[in-house]
Amino acid sequence: MRVLVTGATGFVGLNLLHSMVKGKHDPVALVRAGSPTDRLPEGVETREGNILDPDGLRDAVGDADAVVHLAATVYPDRDMTRTNVEGTENLLAAAEKEGIERVVFTSTIGAHPAMETDPDSTYQTSKARAEELLFGSEHSFDCSVLYPTYILGPYDYRLTRYEHFQPVASNRVLVPPLYTYDEFNVVHVADVVGTIEHALSASEPEQRYPVTGENIGHLAFLRTVAASLTGSCRVVNVPYPLLRYVGAPLIDALHRRGVSPVGSEGFLERGDYGTVPEELAGEAPVERRSWQAAVADTAAWYRKVGLL
Amino acid sequence: MSDFDVGVVGAGWMATDYHIPAYRDHPSTAVRAIAEVNAERRDDAAERFNIRGYEDAAAMLAAEDLDVVSVCTPPSTHEDVFLAAADAGCHVFCEKPLATDADAARAMRRAADEAGIVTQVGYLHRYYENSKKAMRIVEEGLLGSLVEVRTLHHSAAPGGSWYYDPEVSGGGVLRDLLPHTLDIYVDLFGAASVERASARDLAGRGVEDAGDVALRFESLEGVPVEAAVSWSQPDGFWRTTVVGTDGWLAFGPEKLDGDVHGRGFEFEHGDLPIADIGLAKLYGANEDDAGRERLWDFIDHVAAGDRDTAAPVERGVAVAEAIDACYELTGESA
Numbered sequence: 055m056r057v058l059v060t061g062a063t064g065f066v067g068l069n070l071l072h073s074m075v076k077g078k079h080d081p082v083a084l085v086r087a088g089s090p091t092d093r094l095p096e097g098v099e100t101r102e103g104n105i106l107d108p109d110g111l112r113d114a115v116g117d118a119d120a121v122v123h124l125a126a127t128v129y130p131d132r133d134m135t136r137t138n139v140e141g142t143e144n145l146l147a148a149a150e151k152e153g154i155e156r157v158v159f160t161s162t163i164g165a166h167p168a169m170e171t172d173p174d175s176t177y178q179t180s181k182a183r184a185e186e187l188l189f190g191s192e193h194s195f196d197c198s199v200l201y202p203t204y205i206l207g208p209y210d211y212r213l214t215r216y217e218h219f220q221p222v223a224s225n226r227v228l229v230p231p232l233y234t235y236d237e238f239n240v241v242h243v244a245d246v247v248g249t250i251e252h253a254l255s256a257s258e259p260e261q262r263y264p265v266t267g268e269n270i271g272h273l274a275f276l277r278t279v280a281a282s283l284t285g286s287c288r289v290v291n292v293p294y295p296l297l298r299y300v301g302a303p304l305i306d307a308l309h310r311r312g313v314s315p316v317g318s319e320g321f322l323e324r325g326d327y328g329t330v331p332e333e334l335a336g337e338a339p340v341e342r343r344s345w346q347a348a349v350a351d352t353a354a355w356y357r358k359v360g361l362l
Numbered sequence: 363m364s365d366f367d368v369g370v371v372g373a374g375w376m377a378t379d380y381h382i383p384a385y386r387d388h389p390s391t392a393v394r395a396i397a398e399v400n401a402e403r404r405d406d407a408a409e410r411f412n413i414r415g416y417e418d419a420a421a422m423l424a425a426e427d428l429d430v431v432s433v434c435t436p437p438s439t440h441e442d443v444f445l446a447a448a449d450a451g452c453h454v455f456c457e458k459p460l461a462t463d464a465d466a467a468r469a470m471r472r473a474a475d476e477a478g479i480v481t482q483v484g485y486l487h488r489y490y491e492n493s494k495k496a497m498r499i500v501e502e503g504l505l506g507s508l509v510e511v512r513t514l515h516h517s518a519a520p521g522g523s524w525y526y527d528p529e530v531s532g533g534g535v536l537r538d539l540l541p542h543t544l545d546i547y548v549d550l551f552g553a554a555s556v557e558r559a560s561a562r563d564l565a566g567r568g569v570e571d572a573g574d575v576a577l578r579f580e581s582l583e584g585v586p587v588e589a590a591v592s593w594s595q596p597d598g599f600w601r602t603t604v605v606g607t608d609g610w611l612a613f614g615p616e617k618l619d620g621d622v623h624g625r626g627f628e629f630e631h632g633d634l635p636i637a638d639i640g641l642a643k644l645y646g647a648n649e650d651d652a653g654r655e656r657l658w659d660f661i662d663h664v665a666a667g668d669r670d671t672a673a674p675v676e677r678g679v680a681v682a683e684a685i686d687a688c689y690e691l692t693g694e695s696a
Contacts, residue, residue, distance in 0.1 A: 090506065090507050090607075092503060093503055211503070211504065211608070211622075211623075212608075212622075212623045213622050213623055213625040214623075216625050216627075217625065220625075220627065220634070221638065223634045224634045224635045224636075224637070224638040224643070225635070225636070225637050225638055226636050226637060227637075232638075232639065232640075285634070285636075315641070358502070359498065359499060359502040359504055360494075360495045360496070360497075360498030360499040360502065360504070361499065361504070361627060362634070
């Protein structure tokens with residue numbers, strides 16, 4: 055089966071292609087004109103095209119039996135909604151006209167029907183609108199959607215996960231405010247790739263695939279990051295109430311007297327990286343890698359490319 | 363009893379401060395002999411390191427059963443010493459510049475290939491921990507498609523009088539300093555062609571003491587790659603900047619910093635900080651020892667019988683060809 059992959063040069067795309075070149079399907083990478091292809095695995099067929107150019111897209115889709123749609127704008131950009139909604143619309147229209155058998159779309163956990171979409175996240179709302187395009191009307195093709203949580207793994211050329219590794223690698227002792235009280239739900243990119251390949255091959259594919267791990271706290275996550283690095287970093291846990299009722303007022307007082315250049319706002323932030331309700335945790339139609347393996351493989355890649 | 367017996371040719375500071383100590387400290391090498399034309403320097407070195415002294419390389423090679431020859435003499439002597447050592451079946455580490463011109467360098471390559479010996483040219487800068495990291499980041503394509511590459515290398519005017527005699531040195535500052543950078547460029551990007559070169563004699567030394575060159579590499583499809591060198595800075599500095607579509611980095615011996623897709627990074631001597639609280643960074647007290655590491659790396663390759671060293675004699679040929687091309691454009695030449 056010839057499978058056209060959009061977003062082929064992105065994080066999930068590169069991981070998918072590295073896996074597909076060893077598998078039974080023939081991947082074809084859709085790349086924008088002038089976009090460098092030297093990160094793609096050797097020998098992968100490429101087609102030039104852009105999901106925002108419907109005519110060119112039809113030619114590229116016409117040669118394929120299935121489409122994996124990964125192309126999306128993930129980080130703030132004024133064209134995000136256009137790329138993520140209009141681009142998906144164009145691709146589905148081309149798939150319809152060209153008689154494609156199956157479309158696999160990668161969404162995000164926040165756009166899953168069981169989750170509450172964050173109205174302030176342009177990314178989540180753009181993915182939720184793409185959801186309507188996929189499930190709001192009948193299509194001539196089978197349609198599967200993945201909902202991964204926080205993906206970690208190799209080939210992160212945009213360094214989107216480096217922020218978790220760099221502070222740990224750059225400190226022998228890690229105390230707040232060098233980290234904030236975040237919660238995580240980490241999945242290995244190989245599980246996302248495995249789910250895409252499963253969705254391509256399943257005789258009757260499911261429509262919705264959450265790809266999720268267990269919810270974990272910042273301490274477990276950071277200590278695992280520390281263990282994945284060669285340097286020794288001790289992650290010290292300062293209980294949140296201590297920070298909230300003692301640390302923060304102290305820093306604010308110092309800030310008012312001009313001693314501390316910043317106030318306490320940043321210290322008390324609590325971040326959420328993909329956590330899910332209990333009933334959605336630990337899901338994927340493939341044998342799941344541990345989140346610790348995802349952390350270790352990410353660190354190994356950063357080390358390989360010279361950044362750790 | 364050591365695995366490899368070493369003979370050093372030349373008893374200047376490069377031999378006595380770097381080569382001999384490095385081989386003495388390596389567990390599988392021992393320095394047996396030194397060849398030096400100047401009797402006083404020869405006797406000093408022989409006594410200081412308790413090794414046998416010879417008047418020249420030929421006498422040393424005839425009398426000793428050596429495995430490795432390390433060449434620390436002025437450039438115009440390199441070819442003869444190298445050919446004799448290769449003929450004796452010795453592996454050769456040769457200081458830069460490999461030769462005074464590309465013809466000589468090619469003759470050395472032929473001799474090395476015929477003898478099947480392991481060779482390395484003494485380029486230093488690739489052995490800085492920052493250089494290794496930066497070369498890795500560039501090779502792994504983290505910066506995207508390259509936009510431009512530039513190096514500044516300004517050092518103190520050398521002390522030896524032979525540096526100012528092109529018959530002996532093969533030129534001026536271009537022949538002396540450019541090799542360290544060209545070695546890295548050629549390793550990363552392949553053979554260089556020289557698009558533009560200029561040379562100036564700022565201090566009236568009789569050879570150029572400042573120069574700059576613009577290079578092109580087939581693999582980089584027109585990306586400007588430039589380098590400027592001079593003998594003008596007593597303390598010296600060397601800094602390379604690489605800019606790509608996805609980010610940039612800049613590095614010298616001490617510091618490497620850069621940015622990829624808005625994520626910054628900063629290393630000292632190849633290491634991340636040991637403490638980084640945002641407002642300030644604290645680094646460990648790590649120092650490179652690039653001068654020793656290049657010799658030890660060479661010995662590791664000798665031990666493994668691996669001719670593919672970090673900078674084998676063919677690198678020296680490519681570097682010499684590029685510098686010859688620079689001199690053709692500037693109209694100065696040895």
